[in-house]
Amino acid sequence: MDCAYVKRLFSPAIDGYLTEFEQVNFEAHLKECPDCQRELELLNKISFHLKELASLPEYAVPDGFTGQVMSRLKETKKSRLLIIPAKWKAGFAAVATAIIIAGSTFGLSGGMKIAKESELALNGHPETKVLEQLPVASDMQPESSSPDRQKGDMLPDKSIDTADADKKLTDGSIRVTSKGNIDPVRETALSSPPAVLLNKDIKLTSTLLKIGTPFPSEVKKKALNFASSSGALSQVYPEQVTDDKKIQFIRLNTSTDRAPGLISELLGMGTVISNQGESRNITAKYNEALASYQELVAKMDAGGDQDKQVLAAQAEALKQQLDNWTEESKNHAIVLWIESPKNQ
Amino acid sequence: MGVSKENTVKELVRKSQADDLTAFEQLVLLYQKRVYTLGYQLTGNYDDAQDLSQEAMIKAFYSIKGFRSEADFGTWLHRITVNLWINTRRKNRIENTYSLDQPISMENGNDVKPDLPAENADPLEIAERNEFKEAIRKSLKELSKEHQAVIVLREMQGYSYEEISSILSCSVGTVKSRLNRARQTLKEKLLTSNYN
Numbered sequence: 001m002d003c004a005y006v007k008r009l010f011s012p013a014i015d016g017y018l019t020e021f022e023q024v025n026f027e028a029h030l031k032e033c034p035d036c037q038r039e040l041e042l043l044n045k046i047s048f049h050l051k052e053l054a055s056l057p058e059y060a061v062p063d064g065f066t067g068q069v070m071s072r073l074k075e076t077k078k079s080r081l082l083i084i085p086a087k088w089k090a091g092f093a094a095v096a097t098a099i100i101i102a103g104s105t106f107g108l109s110g111g112m113k114i115a116k117e118s119e120l121a122l123n124g125h126p127e128t129k130v131l132e133q134l135p136v137a138s139d140m141q142p143e144s145s146s147p148d149r150q151k152g153d154m155l156p157d158k159s160i161d162t163a164d165a166d167k168k169l170t171d172g173s174i175r176v177t178s179k180g181n182i183d184p185v186r187e188t189a190l191s192s193p194p195a196v197l198l199n200k201d202i203k204l205t206s207t208l209l210k211i212g213t214p215f216p217s218e219v220k221k222k223a224l225n226f227a228s229s230s231g232a233l234s235q236v237y238p239e240q241v242t243d244d245k246k247i248q249f250i251r252l253n254t255s256t257d258r259a260p261g262l263i264s265e266l267l268g269m270g271t272v273i274s275n276q277g278e279s280r281n282i283t284a285k286y287n288e289a290l291a292s293y294q295e296l297v298a299k300m301d302a303g304g305d306q307d308k309q310v311l312a313a314q315a316e317a318l319k320q321q322l323d324n325w326t327e328e329s330k331n332h333a334i335v336l337w338i339e340s341p342k343n344q
Numbered sequence: 345m346g347v348s349k350e351n352t353v354k355e356l357v358r359k360s361q362a363d364d365l366t367a368f369e370q371l372v373l374l375y376q377k378r379v380y381t382l383g384y385q386l387t388g389n390y391d392d393a394q395d396l397s398q399e400a401m402i403k404a405f406y407s408i409k410g411f412r413s414e415a416d417f418g419t420w421l422h423r424i425t426v427n428l429w430i431n432t433r434r435k436n437r438i439e440n441t442y443s444l445d446q447p448i449s450m451e452n453g454n455d456v457k458p459d460l461p462a463e464n465a466d467p468l469e470i471a472e473r474n475e476f477k478e479a480i481r482k483s484l485k486e487l488s489k490e491h492q493a494v495i496v497l498r499e500m501q502g503y504s505y506e507e508i509s510s511i512l513s514c515s516v517g518t519v520k521s522r523l524n525r526a527r528q529t530l531k532e533k534l535l536t537s538n539y540n
Contacts, residue, residue, distance in 0.1 A: 011524035015498065017505060043527055046534065049477045050484075050499035059381040062394060066372045069401045070365065076402060 001029045006036050013040070014047050075313055202325060204280045205256065206333040207263055211270035216248050216340040219269045223336055226265055227252045232334075241342060248338040259332035266336055273339065286325055293318040353417050360408050368408070371417070372401050378418050379425055385496045386429045388485055396432075400425040419503075423511045426497065430489045483533035491526035498523055 006029050012018050013026055030037050213219045220236070227234045232254035240247045254262055267275065296315040300308055353374065359367030376397070383397035384390070404424050411420055484492055490512075497503045497511060505523075509516045 007528070008521075008524060011527050012520060014527075015505070015523075017520070039531075043531060046480060046527070046531060047499055049480050050495065053477065053481065054385070054500035054502075056384075058390070059377075059384050061376050061380045062390070065376050065380065065394075065398070066369060069372050069376075069398050070369050072398060073365065073368070073402050073405055 001025045003029075003033060003036055006030075006033070007039070010040055010043050014044060201281050201283045202286050202329045204282055204325070204328055204333070205259075205331075206278050206280075206335065207259070208274070208276045208278070208335045208337065209263065209266055210273035210275075210337040210339060211267070212273050212339045213270035214340060216246065216338045219338050220248055220250065222269055223250055223252075223266055223338075227254075227262065230254065230258060230262055230265075232258070232262060244342050246340050246342055248340075250336040250338070252334040252336065253331050254334065256330070256332045259334065263334060266334070270338065273337075282325060286322065289318055289322055289325075293322065354413055357408065357411060357413060357417060360405065361411070368405050375418055375421055376401075379421050382422055382425050382496070382501060383429075385500045386426065386492065388481065396425060396429055400428050403428060419507060419511065422497075422501070426493050426511055427513075430493060479534055479537060480530070483530055483537060486533050487526060487529055490522065491529060494519060494522050495526050495530065 006026060009018060009022055009026050012022075018026060030040065211219070224234050224236070227250075232252045235251040235253075237249040237251070240249070252262065263275070293315055296311050296318065300311045300315070353371070356367045356371045356374075360371060379400055380393060380397045383400070384393035387393045387396055400421060404421055407424065411417070484495065487495070493512065494508060497508045498505075503511065505516050505519045508519045508523075512519070514522075
């Protein structure tokens with residue numbers, strides 16, 4: 001055994017992972033090589049100290065750890081519930097509609113990136129960060145602890161632009177201090193609703209285009225290029241695979257006047273399976289949500305028994321939904337469903 | 345883990361898989377120490393350890409339907425934690441370097457000025473010095489995340505090569521060679537920091 005070979009055995013030797021044969025030869029080499037002996041001794045010493053570092057008083061779990069996890073979890077769950085209608089899991093037939101709805105809730109109209117891959121999972125748990133980023137009570141850390149940290153850092157990167165969430169903060173969303181008080185600087189946001197009760201209808205206009213093609217990648221590329229050149233914002237969802245086909249979803253957000261031209265172009269990119277336009281009148285739903293929002297604000301102002309932080313979080317979620325609906329009503333959402341045989 | 349606790353965990357996992365938040369809260373309570381400790385060993389500071397371990401718990405809740413009951417729940421949580429940490433962007437990474445002219449600021453607030461060893465000093469002499477352990481911690485933070493992870497999992501968490509291969513989703517052979525390289529690099533960083 002030469003030194004180079006023996007060096008490769010240091011680590012398994014420290015861990016007791018040498019074979020009998022290796023052990024015998026390893027020991028024989030060490031007897032004749034003081035350099036290797038010294039190196040092994042140092043590595044053993046490092047290993048010994050690392051093991052000592054395994055238990056330190058500073059590893060004591062901070063007070064309230066579980067409570068903080070659960071509060072954050074409840075908030076993310078709530079935001080997910082708002083984002084994922086029951087339709088999500090109802091199968092492909094409902095998925096496209098759900099994407100349209102989800103798109104509005106993601107605030108994509110403001111922060112969506114052109115043709116950027118999203119990790120939104122259709123059958124799993126969409127990992128949105130928009131609401132998670134908001135400093136609702138449960139998520140608050142003392143101001144002194146790493147003020148420059150971004151909470152989302154520890155999550156896998158998502159393409160959804162979380163800058164949007166930050167923007168919402170400065171745009172008047174509620175903020176709760178670590179002591180559970182409403183930050184007076186931003187408190188005014190709660191007393192000014194996102195919109196007044198509507199005396200005209202609010203409609204979400206969408207189109208589901210299903211096209212078939214043996215060349216899904218090319219069609220996807222063409223569609224994204226065209227969408228981009230016509231000023232539409234695109235969101236690509238992960239490809240879904242069924243027993244016999246693959247389906248690629250692309251959600252395009254465009255202004256109402258540009259939508260017909262875009263749809264007509266997309267229809268020419270493959271065999272049209274279906275072309276369904278839909279206009280959902282959500283005025284009643286909107287007004288209902290607005291009434292709930294106002295009720296929450298009133299409760300907070302009254303300072304009742306209920307936890308202000310919880311109320312603030314609920315109000316914020318509703319406010320965001322209302323804002324998103326308002327924004328979405330100005331646009332036309334097109335969901336392009338590109339279907340291809342599985343063996344492509 | 346005793347049989348009764350094991351059964352309790354299984355039951356709590358089963359309920360959590362059915363979206364029972366109260367059951368999941370019990371799991372968080374049971375495993376917070378294990379997850380937080382690993383979080384601290386990986387990140388090396390309180391704030392990041394908090395963030396990482398909380399995110400890991402939240403991710404665990406949303407992934408729990410995919411957990412197979414025959415696996416160890418604590419190891420599964422560690423797997424989430426390590427992978428979350430490795431995948432974290434490497435921003436704000438503090439490069440810890442030592443200067444022979446400047447005192448080393450220890451985490452306990454004390455400053456230690458390194459003694460210059462004689463040129464032919466035995467490296468083992470360093471081991472005798474008080475700051476050796478701190479130097480190891482700092483050198484460890486200079487390694488790549490993959491190397492740090494494998495060292496923490498082996499030396500501090502005491503996982504076997506097989507368990508590490510499962511946690512990091514790589515072969516036992518990869519664990520073996522990565523651990524060897526990590527240890528060598530750590531040793532070199534340590535020596536460089538003192539013999540620069």
